[in-house]
Amino acid sequence: MHQARAIDLGVGLFILLGIGSVLFLLMQTMGLTGFISGNTYRLQARFDHVGDLKIRAPVAMAGVTIGRVAKITVDPIDFRALVEMQISLKYDYLPIDSDASIASSGLLGGKYVELQPGGDLEVLKDQDEIEFTQSAILLENLIGKYMLGGAKE
Amino acid sequence: MVKKVCDFWSDDAVSNLVEIKDVRFSRGSRMIFNGLNFSIPRGKITAILGPSGTGKTTLVKLITGQIRPDDGVILFEGRAVCPCSRQRLYEMRRQIGVLFQSGALLTNLDVFENVAFPLRQHTKLPERLIRQIVLMKLQSVGLRGAWEHMPSELSGGMARRVALARALVMDPKLIIYDEPFAGLDPISMGVIVQLIRETNDALGITSIVVTHDVAQTEILADQSVLLSEGVVVAAGTPAELCNDRSELVQQFMRGKSDGPVPFHFPGPGYVEHLRALASS
Amino acid sequence: MSGLVREGWLGFREFVGTFGAFQMFFFRLLPYLPKALLRPRLIIEQIYSIGVLSLVLIMFGGFFVGMVLALQSYSTLVEFGSADSLGAFAAEALVRELGPVVASLLFAGRACSAVASEVGLMRATEQISALELMAVDPIEHIIVPRFIAGVISVPLLAAIFSTIGMLGAYLVGVHLLGVDSGAFWSNIQVRVDMYEDVASGILKSFVFGVSASFMAVFEGYYAAPTAAGVSQAATRTVVIGSVWILLIDFILTGFMLPGV
Ligand SMILES: Nc1ncnc2c1ncn2[C@@H]1O[C@H](COP(=O)(O)OP(=O)(O)OP(=O)(O)O)[C@@H](O)[C@H]1O
Ligand SMILES: [Mg+2]
Numbered sequence: 001m002h003q004a005r006a007i008d009l010g011v012g013l014f015i016l017l018g019i020g021s022v023l024f025l026l027m028q029t030m031g032l033t034g035f036i037s038g039n040t041y042r043l044q045a046r047f048d049h050v051g052d053l054k055i056r057a058p059v060a061m062a063g064v065t066i067g068r069v070a071k072i073t074v075d076p077i078d079f080r081a082l083v084e085m086q087i088s089l090k091y092d093y094l095p096i097d098s099d100a101s102i103a104s105s106g107l108l109g110g111k112y113v114e115l116q117p118g119g120d121l122e123v124l125k126d127q128d129e130i131e132f133t134q135s136a137i138l139l140e141n142l143i144g145k146y147m148l149g150g151a152k153e
Numbered sequence: 154m155v156k157k158v159c160d161f162w163s164d165d166a167v168s169n170l171v172e173i174k175d176v177r178f179s180r181g182s183r184m185i186f187n188g189l190n191f192s193i194p195r196g197k198i199t200a201i202l203g204p205s206g207t208g209k210t211t212l213v214k215l216i217t218g219q220i221r222p223d224d225g226v227i228l229f230e231g232r233a234v235c236p237c238s239r240q241r242l243y244e245m246r247r248q249i250g251v252l253f254q255s256g257a258l259l260t261n262l263d264v265f266e267n268v269a270f271p272l273r274q275h276t277k278l279p280e281r282l283i284r285q286i287v288l289m290k291l292q293s294v295g296l297r298g299a300w301e302h303m304p305s306e307l308s309g310g311m312a313r314r315v316a317l318a319r320a321l322v323m324d325p326k327l328i329i330y331d332e333p334f335a336g337l338d339p340i341s342m343g344v345i346v347q348l349i350r351e352t353n354d355a356l357g358i359t360s361i362v363v364t365h366d367v368a369q370t371e372i373l374a375d376q377s378v379l380l381s382e383g384v385v386v387a388a389g390t391p392a393e394l395c396n397d398r399s400e401l402v403q404q405f406m407r408g409k410s411d412g413p414v415p416f417h418f419p420g421p422g423y424v425e426h427l428r429a430l431a432s433s
Numbered sequence: 434m435s436g437l438v439r440e441g442w443l444g445f446r447e448f449v450g451t452f453g454a455f456q457m458f459f460f461r462l463l464p465y466l467p468k469a470l471l472r473p474r475l476i477i478e479q480i481y482s483i484g485v486l487s488l489v490l491i492m493f494g495g496f497f498v499g500m501v502l503a504l505q506s507y508s509t510l511v512e513f514g515s516a517d518s519l520g521a522f523a524a525e526a527l528v529r530e531l532g533p534v535v536a537s538l539l540f541a542g543r544a545c546s547a548v549a550s551e552v553g554l555m556r557a558t559e560q561i562s563a564l565e566l567m568a569v570d571p572i573e574h575i576i577v578p579r580f581i582a583g584v585i586s587v588p589l590l591a592a593i594f595s596t597i598g599m600l601g602a603y604l605v606g607v608h609l610l611g612v613d614s615g616a617f618w619s620n621i622q623v624r625v626d627m628y629e630d631v632a633s634g635i636l637k638s639f640v641f642g643v644s645a646s647f648m649a650v651f652e653g654y655y656a657a658p659t660a661a662g663v664s665q666a667a668t669r670t671v672v673i674g675s676v677w678i679l680l681i682d683f684i685l686t687g688f689m690l691p692g693v
Contacts, residue, residue, distance in 0.1 A: 007481045014485045018589025021596040022635065025528060028599070028618065029625040058619045065615045068622075110518065110623050217566055243568040257563035260555075271567050274574075319567075 040067065040086040041126040045100040045113070050081045051136030053102055053111040059085045061115040066091045069113060085113060096122045099132030111136060170195045170327055170359045171216060175225035178208075178215065185211055187383035189225070193327075198353050198360040200374035200391075202367065202405065206418065207380045209363045210254075213331055216361075217249060218242045229327070247275060250320030250328040254335065256312035258304040258319070264291070265300040268319045275323065290318040294348065310341045317345075321352060328352070329361045334369050346373055367406055371395070379405060448673070458651050465577045475578035476585075483544035483579070484586030488593070494539050495594035498531055499523060499601025507610050516610070520617035521624035523602035524595075528625060528634045532595030534682050537641035540587055541674040545649035548579050549670040552653025553663035561654075576650045583646025584639070591638035633689045640685065641678050648674040 050072060059067035067087035075082045087094070097118030104111050115130075124130070171193040178186040185208040193199045203209050214220045215227055218234045227234045229245055258267045268287045272278060278286075291297040294314040304312060313333065320328055333345050346369055353360045364370060370377055371391040379387040379394065379402060387394055387402045395406055420426070469476065506522045552575060555561050564571045599621075606612040625631070649670050656666035 007478060010485045011477050011480045014480065014488060014586075015589065017488075018592055021589070021592035022631075024596050025592060025631050025634075026627060028524065028621050029528075029627045029631055054623055057623045058616075065619050068619075110521070110620065112623075219562065219565065239570075243570075246566055246568040249566070251563075251566045253559055253563060255559055257559040259560055259563070260558070271569075274567065274569050 039089040041089060043085045043087055043124055043128055043130060045083050045130040045133050046075060046080045047083060047102060047133050048080055048135040050083060051102055051111050053136065057110060057112045059087060059113045059115065061117065083113065092123065094124045095120045096124050098124065098130060099134065100130045101134035102136035168194060170230060172228040176215065176222045176227060177224040178211065178222045184383055189384060191378050191385050191388055193359060193361060194376065195359050196357055197375040198349065198362060198373055200370040200377040201361060201363045201380065202365060202370060202377055203380035204405065205365065209380065210331060213329055213363060217246060217251060247323060248326045250323065250325035252316050252320045252330045252333060254332045256316040258312055258316055260304050264296065264302050264315050267304065267315060268322055271319065271323045286322060290322050294318045295344065310337050317348065324356060325358060327359045331363045333362060334364055334366045349373060367408065455651060459647065461572065462577060462580060465573050466581065469573065469577045469581055476581050479578045479582030480586055483548060483582055484590065487540055487543045487590060490539055490543050491536055491590045491594050492597050494535060495597035496601040498535060499527065499598030500605045502526060503602035503605035507606065516612055517616035518620050519606045519612050520602065521620040524599055524621045524625050525630060527595040527598040528630050532598065533591045533634050533638035533641055534678060536591040536594040537587055537638060537645055537678050538675055540590060541645045541671055541678065545645050545670045545674055546667040548649040549653040550663050550667040552650060553656030553666040556656055557658040557663055576654055580646050580650050583649065584642045587642025587645065588635055588638040595634065637682065637685055640681055644677045644681060645674045648677065
């Protein structure tokens with residue numbers, strides 16, 4: 001009987017550990033962890049082209065992750081990409097004339113949204129839109145332009 | 154009209170627990186049983202004797218339905234033993250206890266759990282009752298003190314006694330002992346002989362003892378069946394067998410190496426064999 | 434040399450030949466599965482002896498694989514200026530591929546060989562016949578609990594392997610190589626997809642669990658009742674089981690990878 005209880009305990013712990021691991025993996029990949037689930041506010045930005053920016057991509061300022069891309073849609077009126085971002089409430093002091101650009105972390109890294117602070121004293125608030133944006137630089141386009149240009153000469 | 158084997162019924166079931174009718178069985182080209190006929194009376198101890206390799210263990214497998222005869226039929230309680238219906242086979246086996254030559258205890262369970270195993274599988278008895286039954290059976294084989302041992306910690310003779318307790322625990326109608334005396338010291342041998350007799354008489358069960366130990370058979374058995382060359386060569390009480398005139402029976406009962414029973418497994422002549430090996 | 438080729442050919446023929454036997458045995462097991470789940474006692478005991486006792490090996494394996502993965506991919510990633518993606522690289526490799534495959538291979542070596550030799554020895558010492566004669570179905574009592582326990586254990590072990598592997602990669606990447614901790618995790622969230630990666634990893638490990646556990650009980654049940662037969666059953670379980678895992682992995686990866 002004594003031994004049977006030890007076995008039950010071991011098996012119970014094992015199954016908990018296994019399920020815990022599955023949950024850990026799911027949470028890591030779904031972005032349920034970190035400040036994102038804490039208090040955030042929303043910002044929007046319109047880009048001509050987002051490249052392969054994905055949902056949950058980081059939003060960074062000066063290299064520090066301050067938020068995450070929440071939603072990417074096409075605006076039905078001007079047909080530009082509308083990117084919604086969730087920014088941690090800790091960073092509620094971003095100047096209203098900041099600009100957003102889509103950058104990539106290295107050749108193999110993914111795309112992310114980089115915010116450049118402006119100089120205005122007024123700050124961005126929930127549901128505000130960032131006016132100044134710069135689209136993703138498409139590597140293919142650059143290469144294509146360079147090659148075509150080279151061929152013409 | 155041809156009678157299907159599984160529908161076979163017998164009218165002698167009142168007096169005979171097991172009946173073996175015209176059983177033929179061969180392994181590959183080797184004929185083991187060639188028309189075997191005998192019956193096992195209820196409430197008696199029947200010894201099955203025979204030289205090594207005649208197929209005594211094979212007969213046990215046939216009776217318990219582990220293998221099926223090529224021809225003929227085996228009846229238990231008047232119903233055919235048929236490996237075709239698993240459910241019926243298992244129903245029958247619940248009424249049979251088998252004591253293996255090696256014991257065949259479950260090595261991952263201790264002595265107590267081994268004996269309790271059939272009860273736990275087939276009944277829903279409360280734990281308290283199971284404990285009482287198991288300790289009683291272990292007491293009767295003299296191993297109650299070893300109830301916490303694992304099978305690997307037992308000697309061969311002890312393992313066989315535990316297996317006996319396990320075979321008895323479901324109170325079977327028939328109990329089959331395969332070579333119960335092989336490799337036992339004289340004291341254990343005496344104990345086992347007494348145990349077989351006592352369980353048979355006290356519980357009113359029927360016993361089959363497969364053995365080649367003639368001396369013990371004479372003390373123990375109510376009836377003996379001597380097998381050789383695939384048929385029954387003699388049957389009767391041990392005294393009758395001892396007085397049988399047949400040369401073969403005399404050879405077996407007296408333990409003479411010379412006689413109609415060949416000591417050698419069938420094969421080419423010795424000299425021929427050596428020559429063949431040398432020339433190849 | 435021709436001997437080797439002949440051996441290989443015979444092995445291959447046997448491999449194909451056992452396929453029919455596999456199917457028959459598998460369909461023999463199927464009807465027992467629902468019934469067995471109603472009596473979980475035996476399954477729990479088996480999960481203990483094949484799952485819980487494999488845990489240390491799996492965690493050890495996962496930790497080191499994760500650390501090596503981080504070291505190895507760092508040197509490549511840093512050349513492309515993408516060291517931040519280290520976490521994503523390691524996580525994707527672990528969750529999709531290495532977790533299920535390596536955990537199953539370790540499981541085959543640690544647990545399946547033990548099951549095969551245990552069952553084989555039960556046959557050799559007539560315990561299986563004894564069960565039959567006590568009107569206890571050995572398939573129900575011996576085979577099915579071990580099979581189900583394996584099927585349950587492998588996905589859990591694979592998930593634990595991946596998780597511990599990610600911690601190993603984190604330790605090396607962040608504390609040894611100086612990758613930013615936030616970037617490590619946030620890149621994982623961007624690059625690793627829940628359905629595509631995590632779900633396919635779990636599905637894979639489930640399929641591997643079924644095939645490895647099946648090999649073990651099959652080889653054990655049909656082992657020749659001799660010393661050589663039992664040891665051969667254990668060896669065949671590991672060898673054929675591992676070949677199956679790798680083969681199925683290739684096929685499943687082909688099906689699951691988008692655009693292949
Ligand atoms: N699995 C098997 N395959 C092929 N032949 C077998 C098999 N088992 C037994 N035999 C053959 O069947 C014959 C009878 O075997 P069996 O074990 O029934 O003899 P036995 O009367 O019990 O002998 P012993 O007194 O030595 O135990 C033997 O000659 C043996 O060669
Ligand atoms: Mg025998």
